[in-house]
Amino acid sequence: MARYFFSMKEMKNANEIMIPENKFNFDECVKQGYLIASRNKRKTAEKLDAYPFPKNADDVDLTEVMKDWFPLGENDIFLSHSHSDEKLAIAISYYLAKNFKLKCFVDSCVWGYxxxxxxxxxxxxxxxxxxxxxxxxxxxVHLMLNSALMKVMHSCTSFIFLQTKNSLRNDRKGVKNWTYSSWIYSELSMSRVMSDILYSDKEKKKSRSSCILLESAQLPMGYSNITTNHLKNITLEDLQISFREDWQELYGCSNKEKIFENLYVNAK
Known part of the structure; x- marks a missing residue:
């Protein structure tokens, strides 16, 4: 189960964050990240194009279909984000993989499948x-995808939500934290449940459930008052500093969870 839950707010200067030996160049990270993502998608697409569906619908085992179409893999970070922030998510994913060998699950890469x-x-x-x-x-299909996303989140060490004007909006009078995305709603709901299980031992846990995702993000309807107070605020620079210093000087790449723990304890 994911154990460390973070919110990464919108970066004012996303193109470059200056740590000399680990410089984040947005445009270059987007370019390289998409090259890798495209290669992976092409391989997956070729496999799925030839997928052997049974002749009759009553012979379809959706559990097996889900395993084949939405494989879990091994990831360190579940990176939740708006589809409009895909470039930012891809850039961060590439940067963390290249510099710190942290593997991010970028959920938007699954939507096409x-x-x-x-x-x-x-x-x-x-x-x-x-x-x-x-x-x-x-x-x-939406239930299979939602189930697969929850399993990936459960298997990751850390959950990071890219909190931007695209993912959560506050431009509606009298309404806080509005999202049009049922995926974001579901992912934040599940992260809240996991956080409650791990950390809310003194408070009575309220029953929360993730929705079955039938709503289209294209429709002008959404969810209000999305809760993010279980997420600790960090920046990309916080990740850079923590992994640069702790990884190289204290723990080594074999103990990434300890670095996440230190980051979580010290974050606000």
């Missing part, structure tokens, strides 16, 4: 003119 899977299921098993049938495949 979900849409491809939905299209394939609809083409093979659905009557496009049957609303209930189409709605059923959409529910299955």
């Amino acid at each position: 979900a849409e491809t899977l939905l299209r394939k299921l609809d083409e093979k098993y659905s009557d496009n003119n049957n609303y209930d049938c189409r709605n059923g495949t959409t529910a299955h």
Whole structure:
């Protein structure tokens, strides 16, 4: 289970953060990050294009489909973000991997597979003119994706939410922390549940559940009063300093969790 929960606020100077030996150049990190992501997506797409779906819908084992289409892998950080901040997430992911061997799960890299899977299921098993049938495949795919994302989050050491004007908005009168994204709502809800399990031993835990993601982020509806007070605030520079100093001088790359623990304890 993820043990350290952070919120990384929008960087005022995202293009360069100056730590001489670990300089973050946004444009270069985006370029290199997308090159790696594109190679990985191409390999995955080739595999999924040839995926052997059964002839009949009642022979489809969705548990096995989920394992094949949304493999868990091994990751250190679950990087939650708005789709509009994909470049920033890709850049941070590449930077942390290159400099500190930290592997980030960038959740937006999975969304394309979900849409491809939905299209394939609809083409093979659905009557496009049957609303209930189409709605059923959409529910299955979104639930599979949500389940896979929760499993990845559970397997990571740390959860980092990129809190920007794209992910949480405060431009509605009388409404705080509004998001149009059901994915962000679900990921923050699950991170809150995990944080409560680990750290809220004195308070009675309120029942919270993640939603089944049927809502489209394109529709002008959303969720209000999103809770982020379980997340500790950090910056990319905090990560740079912690891993540069602690990694090289104290722990070495074999004890990344100890560095996350120190960062979590000292963050506000």
